[in-house]
Amino acid sequence: MTLPAALFAITIFGIHFGGSPMLKSTEHFSIPVTQQLPLDVRTNSGDITVRGGTQPEIEVTVIKRAPSQAQLAQMHVARRIGARAIHLTTVYQHGCWWDCGDISFQITLPAKTALTLHTNSGDxxxxxxxxxxxxxxxxGDIHVDGAAAERSDVVNLSDESGDITLRDIGGTIAAETSSGDVSLRDASTSALTRAKLSSSSGDISLFVPQNPSIRLDARTSSGSIRTNLGIRVRGQYAAERAAAQLGTGRVTVHLSTSSGDITIDGAQ
Incomplete structure (x- = not known):
């Protein structure tokens, strides 16, 4: 069914983007939360920014940009409550893709809401x-600062061209980029289940918290492994590998890159 909008407003003004004049439209609406459903957000082109809070509803700001008023008028966001999730999906005019403009989201919502977010071009x-x-x-890049408070939670991140930055994460982590760097820090091993960070062409960095409980396996096919934790690094030709148990080794952490360096540091 179509979602009710508790708050709705639109403003339009001109901006310049990449040297070309663009029109910009901003829309605000609220989605009442009557039950704890996941939120699914998808845009063809544009950024998605989400922040958790304590308010009882989902507050959404939609920012649309297009070269002409006609194109802007045909760009909108479809809102739907499904049986298993709340869906926000961008809709463009027929035959249009990223070259017709972009639609970005700024969202605040209850912190315990599970998220599925996708953009073809954007952060x-x-x-x-x-x-x-x-x-x-x-x-684009993916930044996650605070997620997955329970060991049963999952953080699954995929990037074809861009960096992935994670901070203060728990649960099971899978972060993969084809071309970019991946970093993880301030992850409490008491809340972690396991983690896998990988890049086809980029660097991997892990900052190990105090009193860790990690079973570590790090590999690079072409690059070096650096650490200040006294972990033994073995090399053969251009490849290097490091394996170690820190503390009780409850959490398994895999780090891998085909072409890049791996840094494993911790508090001294």
Whole structure:
């Protein structure tokens, strides 16, 4: 069914983007939360920014940009409550893709809401959440600062061309980029289940918290492994590998890159 909008407003003004004049439209609406459903957000081109809070509803700001008023008028967001999720999906005019403009989201919502976020071209930013997060972009960066408070939660991130930055994450982590760097820090091993960070062409960095409980396996096919934790690094030709148990080794952490360096540091 179509979602009711508790708050709705639109403003339009001109901006310049990449040297070309663009029109911009901003829309605000609220989605009442009557039950704890996951939120699914998808845009063809544009950024997605999500922040967790304590308010009882989902507050959404939609920012649309297009070269002409006609194109802007045919870009909108479809809103639907499904049986298993709340869906926000961008709709463009027929035959249009990224070259017709972009639609970005700025969202605040209850922190315990599970998220699925996708953009073909743009950045994804998630902050102060305490539930599972799935995020993907074909071209852009992914930043997650606070997610997955429980060991049963899952953080699944996929990026074709861009960096992935994670901070203060729990649960099961899978973060993969084809071309870019991946970093994880301030992850409490008491809340972690396991983690896998990988890049086809890029660097991997892990900052190990105090009093860790990690079973570590790090590999690079062409690059070096650096650490200040006294972990033994073995090399053969251009490849290097490091394996170690820190503490009781409850949490398994895999780090891998085909072409790039791996840094494993911790508090001294």
């Amino acid at each position: 994804v930013r998630v902050r102060a959440m305490s539930a599972s997060v799935g995020a993907s972009t074909s071209s």
